[in-house]
Amino acid sequence: MVYAMSSTDLIRIVSRSSPMALAQVERVRAELAALRPGIRTEVVPVTTSGDRWMGDLSALGGKGAFTKEVDAALLAGEADLAVHCVKDVPADRPLPAGTVFAAYLKRDDIRDAVVHPGGLTLDQLPEGARIGTSSVRRIAQLAVSHPHLECVPMRGNANRRLEKLDAGECDALLLAVSGLERIGRTDRISEILPVETMCPPIGAGVLALQCREDDTATIDAVSGLGDADAWKEITAERMLLHVLQGHCNSPIAGYARAERDGRLSLRARVFSPDGKTVLDAHEWAGPLDPATLGTSVAVALLRQGAREVIDTIPH
Structure with a gap:
């Protein structure tokens, strides 16, 4: 060429x-x-x-x-x-x-993983176990599904967080599967959480x-x-986030999925930080283009009160 x-x-x-x-x-x-x-x-x-x-x-x-x-x-x-x-x-x-x-x-795995030195799953962790995460998305969802666990702030790159876990600064970590794959540390994964348990971040x-x-x-x-599918999915997801005007302290989660037959769906959730409010919307594009799908799902969440939930969170 x-x-x-x-x-x-x-x-x-x-x-x-x-x-x-x-x-x-x-x-x-x-x-x-x-x-x-x-x-x-x-x-x-x-x-x-x-x-x-x-x-x-x-x-x-x-x-x-x-x-x-x-x-x-x-x-x-x-x-x-x-x-x-x-x-x-x-x-x-x-x-x-x-x-x-x-x-x-091309999109990698969108799921979150539990990393526990003893190989325990999320459901097996005892009451009061300390989960190392600073993600408002993860904290809000854990408050819903596992309120007996304690979240402790944990920043730094994935390698650094693994070091902090090994040093006893927390009992378990939640990390992105794709991130662990990229740094060659999938051997540390105790459990991969389904998206129904831990809805992934936009993108x-x-x-x-x-x-x-x-x-x-x-x-x-x-x-x-x-990748054409990644383009469709991300276009829908980022338009959703844009319309919601979510900031970095907003517990917003969601993912689009392009099917082999060309259909596109988008599921999204907005949480209050304590997990007491959970808004949920899920739509198929049909004839809609990806950006219009993102707008439509955002509007469905706004109708449920997403603006109030997001605006009451300081940032």
Whole structure:
């Protein structure tokens, strides 16, 4: 294949320096090498404020704390491509002006896993067992399903959390299955929770490739890595979150599913932080496009009182 622009011969990928982030970048490099063998890639590492800060994320402005420095490197022309976990990219505000998602990779496992040193499942954990998690989504759902368990704040990348578990700072962890797969630690999984027990975060298991919108060479080079089902599912999910105007302290969960016959469904839930209020909506797209499905499910939740639930949560 002949490239029209020599600038595509090298793609600089900006990445957080955590083992998880670097593993995600390696997946992109491998897939790109297979698709476009003529392109070289190099990694531009950054440390984000979210990586440095171990307190409450809302004090830094929420999930954007993990993306701000990455966005800056992209916009300054220091890098050409960023790899994001979609679940970490805020949807209550647009992507930074001048940037665009060029592709969503094929979706990984969306479920959560229990990690317990003795191999116990969630149902087997004794009363008062300490679950290490800072996720408002997980805390709210545990309050509903396992109110006898105690949640203790637990930040840091997955490797760091496993170290804290081993040091006795908690009795068990809840971690994303896809994250444990990426860092090669599925051996630590005691139980994989069905989505009915622990509804996943919006954007779970999907990596997004972000470029400058005027960088057509990079966009053309990486867009072929995109997965059509992931695009439909994420478009529906992020529109849902956008319409709800959910922030990082909002316990909002949900997932879209593209069936082999082309049908698309979206299930979403909004919780109060204590789990006492649970709103639930589930719709099929039918003739609706993914964004309209996301809007429709969000409106169904708003009719049930989601605005009041979200607005009463400080952020």
